Amino acid sequence: MNKLLAALLLLPLFLWGQSNFEKAEKLFDEEKYTQAKPLFLSILKDYPTNLKVIEYLGDISSHSNDWDNSIVYYEKLKKLKPTEANYYYKYGGALGMKAKVGGKWVAIRLIGDMRESFEKTLQLNPKHIEARWALIEYYLQLPAFVGGSEKKAQRYSNELMKLSPVDGYLSKAHIDEYFKRYTSAEKNYKLAIQVGGSKNTYERLAQLYKEKLHQPEKASQVLKNYNEKFKS
Known part of the structure; x- marks a missing residue:
């Protein structure tokens, strides 16, 4: 009886959160990111481990070129669900964009984690197309003295040829x-x-x-x- 009463008391809160989530998701799909963000943030306060909400907030940060926050959100996703390949891919992508806009020294600090994130993506999902594209770009853009290599880029291109x-x-x-x-x-x-x-x-x-x-x-x-x- 007590459990039933507790469930009934929590039902309005659940429905409110669900309604806000649907509104936020619709706004996101319409690319109205500045309007969707506060709704997702309000939901996150009540459901701090909701993977979908965190991912949406990371994606909104990415669309806004706010790479620092997107990195924080995607890193949180990795910790909450370390078996999801796409979280590592998005984290690596955010690191890559941070490296691109942050200058040489920022790039040098991030390139190792970036590569590891894309490689981890492939470990978890060997058929991941986008991660191979990311690694191709990684090895093309990186100077040879810190690991850039056409041979390694071609290796991932050859893997793509088999998959797609x-x-x-x-x-x-x-x-x-x-x-x-x-x-x-x-x-x-x-x-x-x-x-x-x-x-x-x-x-x-x-x-x-x-x-x-x-x-x-x-x-x-x-x-x-x-x-x-x-x-x-």
Whole structure:
């Protein structure tokens, strides 16, 4: 009887929290982050270990380029549920953005944790596509004297090829483009179009033509081909 009474007393609080959560989630989906944030924060006071609320707050911080707070939220998620691969991926991504905007010394301090976070993501979810992309970028952007390596970037690109051929070809084209091997990049983008055919594959090839090869007419033709192929 006492348990039933306690449950009935707590029911309005639960419903209030649920209602606020639905409102906040709707605002988030509409990209109204500044309006969603105080609702999520109010829920967090009553439910400080709610994983979804913490993740939303981390995502809102990321959308606001508030990398310090996003790091705090994602780190909390890792501690609360250390078996969830995506929490490590988001944490590593926030560290990466903090390193990018924080300057050389901040980057040097964070690069180890960043790499470990992406590697942990793959340990927990061996099929994680985005973490491999992140590691490719990591090894491309990092200077050789602190661990940068095309060979290691290619290793993750090869793994992508097995999991998702379109990502494999796109990643190889991206690596080629980074090292200014534009002919090879063009070939790989075309292969990505053949196996995937998404708008992104066409746009990446068009971007190569326009920005790197300075052939705007070819870029326009690629986009025209996409529009003609998929017009309703």
